[in-house]
Amino acid sequence: IEMLFNPIRDLAEKYNTMQSAFIASKRIFLLLSEKGEDRGKGIILKEVKGHIEFRNVYFAYENENWVLKNFNLEVKPGQKVAIVGPTGSGKTTIMNLLLRFWDVQKGEILLDGVNIKDLDLKFLRSQFSLVLQDVFLFSGNIEDNVFLYRKNGKVENYFKYLNVENLMDLNKFVNERGTSFSSGQRQIISFIRALANNPKILLLDEATSNVDQETEYIIQKSLEKLLENRTAIIIAHRLSTIKSADKIVVLYYGEKIEEGKHEELINKKGFYYHLYTLQFENG
Structure with missing residues (x-):
């Protein structure tokens, strides 16, 4: 048998x-x-200041189901701008459009006054570092995961710069997808990876929503150094982490409904106030 x-x-x-x-x-x-991306020779700016503008932008992934509708936004060089709103309101789409993973159907996006469609694609993307909630780490050592085989100094110096060198063993082996580290440690490695790229513009998409409160506090303190002299666009669910942003933009299903500093939006008692109060009540 x-x-x-x-x-x-x-x-x-x-x-x-x-x-x-x-x-x-x-x-x-x-x-x-x-279809391959059009990487034809475009404009390469001599110096990038980090001035971003969305002008009357409309975008849909299919047909005319607009994910962004007549969206306008200005981020001045060195500003820290936070974008909040319900799931599906178009927050992550803004990141995708900036990096030209997709192109807008109407309107334009400018970097230092130049339409990003006219910029050399490789040059454009080299100006950004993107930090995501879901951090991908490959098997090997921390150094290779930080530099991605393009070594740029000593990895320990970057950890020391952000005062996080004691949060993990820098000689520890990295398992596939980083399973040998906690979610907070993986997030910190992604921050160091972004720093090592020395970007002019930093994009943070839910970067601290997957860590405990203690680690979030450490990350918030290190962010102050990470964001020095950089333009930053920050997407966050935890509204307590963006109170110090230069500007907060509230999206509601593709449309900008509020804009201002934290205190201004709280005093208006509009949609942002509702979101903030709801989070505060739920702890």
């Missing part, structure tokens, strides 16, 4: 492996069939 069932069991296992391989191959072929 065992001689009969062993080949059947082996065949079933191979079938599962083949199914997984088939799904993976479909994803690979789908990626290969994607």
Whole structure:
């Protein structure tokens, strides 16, 4: 009986492996069939100040289901601007458009007065560092995960600069997807990775929403150094982390409904006040 069932069991296992391989191959072929980005020679600015403007921007992922509608925003060099709003209001889309993962259907986005469509794509993206909630780390050491094989100094110096050198063993091996580190430690590594790139503009998408309060406090303190002399756009669910922002923009399903400093928006007792009060009441 065992001689009969062993080949059947082996065949079933191979079938599962083949199914997984088939799904993976479909994803690979789908990626290969994607239209390549136009990386034609564009403008390369001699010096980037970090002045960002969205002018009457409309964007939809399909048809005219606008994710952003007549969106206007100015971020001056060195300003820290926070964007808040319900899920699906277009916050992450703003990041995607800045990096030209997508292009706007109407309106324009300017960097230092130049339409980003006219800029060299590689040059444009090199001006940004993006910090996401879901941090991807690969197996190896911390140094390679920070520099991405483009070494730029000593990794410990970056940790010391942000006063976080004691939060983890810098010689510890990094497992695939960073499972050997806590979520807070992975976030800190992503901050160091962004710093090592020495960007002019920093994009933080839910960067501290996946860490405990103690780690969030440490990150907030280190952010003060990370953001020095940089333009920053910050998306956050925890409104307590953005009270010191130069400007807070409130999105509601693709439209800007409020804009101002924390105190101004609280005094207006509008939608931002409602969000902030709701979070405060829920602890």
